Amino acid sequence: MAPYAFAVVGFGFLSIFAHIILRGIQRKRDFLWYRQALSYRRLPLSRKRVLETYPFYEQLPLKNKKQFEHRVAAFIADKDFRNRYQGTVTDHQVVLISCVACQLSFGRRNYLYPMLNTVLLFPEAFMSPTNQVLHKGEFNPLAKVLAISWYDFKEGMDITNDNLHLGIHEFTHVMHFESDRSNDIDAVRFKKYTNKILRELMKPDVRSKLDQTQFFRDYAFTNQYEFMAVLSEYFFESNADFKSTFPLIYGHLTKALLFKEEWIMK
Ligand SMILES: [Zn+2]
Numbered sequence: 001m002a003p004y005a006f007a008v009v010g011f012g013f014l015s016i017f018a019h020i021i022l023r024g025i026q027r028k029r030d031f032l033w034y035r036q037a038l039s040y041r042r043l044p045l046s047r048k049r050v051l052e053t054y055p056f057y058e059q060l061p062l063k064n065k066k067q068f069e070h071r072v073a074a075f076i077a078d079k080d081f082r083n084r085y086q087g088t089v090t091d092h093q094v095v096l097i098s099c100v101a102c103q104l105s106f107g108r109r110n111y112l113y114p115m116l117n118t119v120l121l122f123p124e125a126f127m128s129p130t131n132q133v134l135h136k137g138e139f140n141p142l143a144k145v146l147a148i149s150w151y152d153f154k155e156g157m158d159i160t161n162d163n164l165h166l167g168i169h170e171f172t173h174v175m176h177f178e179s180d181r182s183n184d185i186d187a188v189r190f191k192k193y194t195n196k197i198l199r200e201l202m203k204p205d206v207r208s209k210l211d212q213t214q215f216f217r218d219y220a221f222t223n224q225y226e227f228m229a230v231l232s233e234y235f236f237e238s239n240a241d242f243k244s245t246f247p248l249i250y251g252h253l254t255k256a257l258l259f260k261e262e263w264i265m266k
Contacts, residue, residue, distance in 0.1 A: 039070035050095035100167035107258030117144040137170040172232040193256035
Protein backbone atom coordinates (compact mmCIF):
# COMPACT_ATOMS: atom_id res chain seq x y z
CA MET A 1 0.00 0.00 0.00
CA ALA A 2 1.22 3.44 -0.88
CA PRO A 3 1.98 5.75 2.05
CA TYR A 4 -0.98 7.99 1.31
CA ALA A 5 -3.27 4.96 1.46
CA PHE A 6 -2.03 4.31 5.00
CA ALA A 7 -2.76 7.92 5.79
CA VAL A 8 -6.33 7.61 4.47
CA VAL A 9 -6.99 4.43 6.44
CA GLY A 10 -5.39 5.95 9.54
CA PHE A 11 -7.52 9.06 9.21
CA GLY A 12 -10.64 6.91 8.83
CA PHE A 13 -9.90 5.02 12.05
CA LEU A 14 -9.13 8.25 13.85
CA SER A 15 -12.44 9.76 12.76
CA ILE A 16 -14.42 6.77 13.97
CA PHE A 17 -12.55 6.86 17.26
CA ALA A 18 -13.19 10.60 17.68
CA HIS A 19 -16.86 10.12 16.87
CA ILE A 20 -17.24 7.48 19.60
CA ILE A 21 -15.44 9.63 22.16
CA LEU A 22 -17.45 12.76 21.32
CA ARG A 23 -20.72 10.86 21.40
CA GLY A 24 -19.86 9.73 24.89
CA ILE A 25 -19.00 13.11 26.37
CA GLN A 26 -21.68 15.23 24.72
CA ARG A 27 -24.37 13.89 27.08
CA LYS A 28 -22.36 14.74 30.15
CA ARG A 29 -21.24 18.15 28.97
CA ASP A 30 -24.52 19.29 27.39
CA PHE A 31 -23.37 20.04 23.89
CA LEU A 32 -23.91 18.54 20.47
CA TRP A 33 -20.75 17.86 18.56
CA TYR A 34 -22.75 18.10 15.40
CA ARG A 35 -26.27 19.41 14.94
CA GLN A 36 -26.79 18.57 11.34
CA ALA A 37 -24.64 16.43 9.07
CA LEU A 38 -25.93 17.51 5.69
CA SER A 39 -28.47 20.00 4.54
CA TYR A 40 -29.89 19.55 1.10
CA ARG A 41 -33.66 19.83 1.10
CA ARG A 42 -35.06 22.86 -0.65
CA LEU A 43 -38.55 24.28 -0.59
CA PRO A 44 -40.52 24.77 -3.79
CA LEU A 45 -40.56 28.39 -4.94
CA SER A 46 -44.05 29.23 -3.65
CA ARG A 47 -43.05 28.12 -0.16
CA LYS A 48 -39.56 29.59 -0.34
CA ARG A 49 -41.19 32.99 -0.92
CA VAL A 50 -43.04 32.63 2.38
CA LEU A 51 -39.87 31.50 4.14
CA GLU A 52 -38.14 34.64 2.91
CA THR A 53 -40.66 36.80 4.76
CA TYR A 54 -39.87 35.11 8.08
CA PRO A 55 -37.75 37.55 10.12
CA PHE A 56 -35.77 34.88 12.01
CA TYR A 57 -34.71 33.29 8.72
CA GLU A 58 -33.84 36.65 7.15
CA GLN A 59 -31.25 37.48 9.77
CA LEU A 60 -29.51 34.08 9.93
CA PRO A 61 -25.99 33.64 8.55
CA LEU A 62 -26.01 31.98 5.10
CA LYS A 63 -24.90 28.56 6.37
CA ASN A 64 -27.69 28.53 8.95
CA LYS A 65 -30.20 29.70 6.35
CA LYS A 66 -29.61 26.54 4.35
CA GLN A 67 -29.96 24.41 7.47
CA PHE A 68 -33.14 26.20 8.40
CA GLU A 69 -34.71 25.74 4.98
CA HIS A 70 -33.76 22.07 5.08
CA ARG A 71 -35.36 21.66 8.48
CA VAL A 72 -38.55 23.48 7.51
CA ALA A 73 -38.86 21.29 4.39
CA ALA A 74 -38.26 18.14 6.47
CA PHE A 75 -40.79 19.26 9.09
CA ILE A 76 -43.43 19.88 6.41
CA ALA A 77 -42.79 16.46 4.88
CA ASP A 78 -43.06 14.79 8.29
CA LYS A 79 -46.33 16.37 9.48
CA ASP A 80 -49.91 16.34 8.41
CA PHE A 81 -51.49 19.80 8.20
CA ARG A 82 -55.27 19.91 8.31
CA ASN A 83 -58.06 22.40 8.46
CA ARG A 84 -60.65 21.61 11.11
CA TYR A 85 -63.36 22.89 8.77
CA GLN A 86 -63.53 22.98 5.01
CA GLY A 87 -60.82 24.51 2.86
CA THR A 88 -57.23 23.60 2.28
CA VAL A 89 -54.32 24.69 4.41
CA THR A 90 -52.40 27.36 2.52
CA ASP A 91 -48.65 27.41 1.81
CA HIS A 92 -48.52 30.52 3.94
CA GLN A 93 -49.93 28.67 6.96
CA VAL A 94 -47.87 25.52 6.46
CA VAL A 95 -44.58 27.40 6.12
CA LEU A 96 -45.09 29.87 8.97
CA ILE A 97 -46.14 27.18 11.45
CA SER A 98 -43.16 25.06 10.44
CA CYS A 99 -40.84 28.06 10.75
CA VAL A 100 -41.90 28.66 14.35
CA ALA A 101 -41.44 24.97 15.20
CA CYS A 102 -37.98 24.89 13.63
CA GLN A 103 -36.93 28.19 15.21
CA LEU A 104 -37.64 26.81 18.67
CA SER A 105 -35.83 23.55 17.94
CA PHE A 106 -33.01 25.09 15.91
CA GLY A 107 -30.32 24.36 18.49
CA ARG A 108 -31.24 20.69 18.63
CA ARG A 109 -30.17 17.78 16.51
CA ASN A 110 -33.59 16.20 16.96
CA TYR A 111 -35.72 19.05 15.66
CA LEU A 112 -38.74 17.17 14.30
CA TYR A 113 -41.00 16.78 17.37
CA PRO A 114 -41.60 13.01 17.16
CA MET A 115 -44.57 13.32 19.52
CA LEU A 116 -46.43 15.34 16.91
CA ASN A 117 -48.12 13.98 13.80
CA THR A 118 -50.84 16.45 12.95
CA VAL A 119 -51.27 20.20 13.07
CA LEU A 120 -54.99 20.96 13.13
CA LEU A 121 -55.96 24.51 12.21
CA PHE A 122 -58.99 26.36 13.51
CA PRO A 123 -59.76 29.83 12.13
CA GLU A 124 -60.02 31.26 15.65
CA ALA A 125 -60.24 30.21 19.32
CA PHE A 126 -62.18 26.97 19.67
CA MET A 127 -64.13 25.02 22.25
CA SER A 128 -62.12 22.15 23.62
CA PRO A 129 -64.00 18.85 23.85
CA THR A 130 -62.12 18.02 27.08
CA ASN A 131 -63.24 20.93 29.25
CA GLN A 132 -65.68 23.12 27.26
CA VAL A 133 -63.40 26.13 27.55
CA LEU A 134 -62.26 28.34 24.68
CA HIS A 135 -58.70 27.45 23.63
CA LYS A 136 -56.25 29.17 21.35
CA GLY A 137 -54.05 26.12 21.22
CA GLU A 138 -54.12 22.63 22.63
CA PHE A 139 -51.71 19.74 22.38
CA ASN A 140 -53.06 16.21 22.68
CA PRO A 141 -50.05 13.92 23.25
CA LEU A 142 -52.08 10.71 22.91
CA ALA A 143 -53.50 11.63 19.53
CA LYS A 144 -50.25 13.47 18.65
CA VAL A 145 -52.32 16.41 17.49
CA LEU A 146 -51.61 20.09 18.00
CA ALA A 147 -54.72 22.22 17.53
CA ILE A 148 -54.07 25.90 16.82
CA SER A 149 -56.22 28.97 16.28
CA TRP A 150 -54.74 30.53 13.15
CA TYR A 151 -55.92 34.00 14.14
CA ASP A 152 -54.07 33.84 17.44
CA PHE A 153 -51.02 32.14 15.97
CA LYS A 154 -50.64 34.97 13.46
CA GLU A 155 -51.26 37.67 16.04
CA GLY A 156 -48.69 36.11 18.37
CA MET A 157 -46.15 36.17 15.56
CA ASP A 158 -46.94 39.67 14.27
CA ILE A 159 -46.83 41.48 17.62
CA THR A 160 -43.25 40.90 18.64
CA ASN A 161 -42.94 42.69 21.96
CA ASP A 162 -45.84 41.59 24.16
CA ASN A 163 -44.42 38.22 25.24
CA LEU A 164 -47.38 36.45 23.71
CA HIS A 165 -46.47 33.98 21.01
CA LEU A 166 -48.93 31.15 20.65
CA GLY A 167 -46.78 29.12 18.27
CA ILE A 168 -43.70 29.21 20.51
CA HIS A 169 -45.93 28.48 23.50
CA GLU A 170 -47.56 25.39 21.98
CA PHE A 171 -44.40 23.92 20.47
CA THR A 172 -42.71 24.30 23.85
CA HIS A 173 -45.50 22.12 25.27
CA VAL A 174 -44.80 19.48 22.62
CA MET A 175 -41.06 19.58 23.37
CA HIS A 176 -41.70 19.41 27.12
CA PHE A 177 -44.02 16.38 26.82
CA GLU A 178 -41.42 14.68 24.68
CA SER A 179 -38.74 15.32 27.29
CA ASP A 180 -40.82 13.38 29.83
CA ARG A 181 -40.94 10.33 27.63
CA SER A 182 -37.87 10.17 25.43
CA ASN A 183 -34.28 9.17 25.98
CA ASP A 184 -32.99 11.16 23.06
CA ILE A 185 -30.03 13.44 23.88
CA ASP A 186 -31.99 16.66 23.26
CA ALA A 187 -34.96 15.45 25.28
CA VAL A 188 -32.77 14.42 28.22
CA ARG A 189 -31.00 17.78 28.21
CA PHE A 190 -34.29 19.68 28.02
CA LYS A 191 -35.57 17.72 31.02
CA LYS A 192 -32.40 18.29 33.01
CA TYR A 193 -32.51 22.07 32.56
CA THR A 194 -36.28 22.23 33.07
CA ASN A 195 -35.70 20.65 36.47
CA LYS A 196 -32.97 23.18 37.25
CA ILE A 197 -35.36 26.00 36.31
CA LEU A 198 -38.18 24.57 38.44
CA ARG A 199 -35.81 24.27 41.39
CA GLU A 200 -34.94 27.96 40.96
CA LEU A 201 -38.63 28.75 41.02
CA MET A 202 -38.93 27.20 44.50
CA LYS A 203 -36.68 29.93 45.91
CA PRO A 204 -38.89 32.60 47.53
CA ASP A 205 -36.79 35.54 46.30
CA VAL A 206 -36.82 34.32 42.70
CA ARG A 207 -40.53 33.65 42.88
CA SER A 208 -41.35 37.09 44.23
CA LYS A 209 -39.16 38.71 41.58
CA LEU A 210 -41.04 36.76 38.90
CA ASP A 211 -44.36 37.81 40.43
CA GLN A 212 -43.33 41.44 40.15
CA THR A 213 -42.17 41.21 36.57
CA GLN A 214 -44.68 42.93 34.37
CA PHE A 215 -43.67 40.73 31.47
CA PHE A 216 -44.62 37.61 33.27
CA ARG A 217 -48.21 36.48 33.19
CA ASP A 218 -49.88 34.98 36.28
CA TYR A 219 -50.97 32.19 34.00
CA ALA A 220 -47.36 30.95 33.97
CA PHE A 221 -47.75 29.62 37.49
CA THR A 222 -50.61 27.26 36.58
CA ASN A 223 -48.24 24.29 36.29
CA GLN A 224 -44.72 23.44 35.14
CA TYR A 225 -45.79 23.06 31.50
CA GLU A 226 -47.34 26.50 31.37
CA PHE A 227 -44.35 27.95 33.17
CA MET A 228 -41.89 26.60 30.62
CA ALA A 229 -44.10 27.68 27.70
CA VAL A 230 -44.43 31.24 29.00
CA LEU A 231 -40.71 31.34 29.75
CA SER A 232 -40.03 30.36 26.17
CA GLU A 233 -42.26 33.16 24.86
CA TYR A 234 -40.34 35.55 27.10
CA PHE A 235 -37.05 34.21 25.67
CA PHE A 236 -38.04 34.95 22.09
CA GLU A 237 -39.95 38.19 22.59
CA SER A 238 -37.92 40.01 25.26
CA ASN A 239 -34.59 38.27 25.12
CA ALA A 240 -32.38 41.07 26.46
CA ASP A 241 -34.78 41.86 29.29
CA PHE A 242 -35.00 38.19 30.27
CA LYS A 243 -31.24 37.83 30.20
CA SER A 244 -30.55 40.82 32.42
CA THR A 245 -33.42 40.25 34.88
CA PHE A 246 -33.08 36.49 35.39
CA PRO A 247 -29.59 35.55 34.19
CA LEU A 248 -29.53 32.13 35.86
CA ILE A 249 -32.91 30.98 34.52
CA TYR A 250 -31.99 32.48 31.16
CA GLY A 251 -28.79 30.45 31.12
CA HIS A 252 -30.66 27.25 31.92
CA LEU A 253 -33.21 27.83 29.16
CA THR A 254 -30.45 28.61 26.67
CA LYS A 255 -28.87 25.25 27.57
CA ALA A 256 -32.21 23.45 27.39
CA LEU A 257 -32.66 24.72 23.83
CA LEU A 258 -28.94 24.97 22.97
CA PHE A 259 -29.89 28.24 21.38
CA LYS A 260 -26.93 30.26 20.12
CA GLU A 261 -26.37 33.91 20.86
CA GLU A 262 -25.82 34.70 17.17
CA TRP A 263 -29.35 33.53 16.26
CA ILE A 264 -31.09 35.84 18.69
CA MET A 265 -33.02 38.56 16.93
CA LYS A 266 -31.90 42.01 17.93
ZN1 LIG B 1 -50.18 26.38 27.47
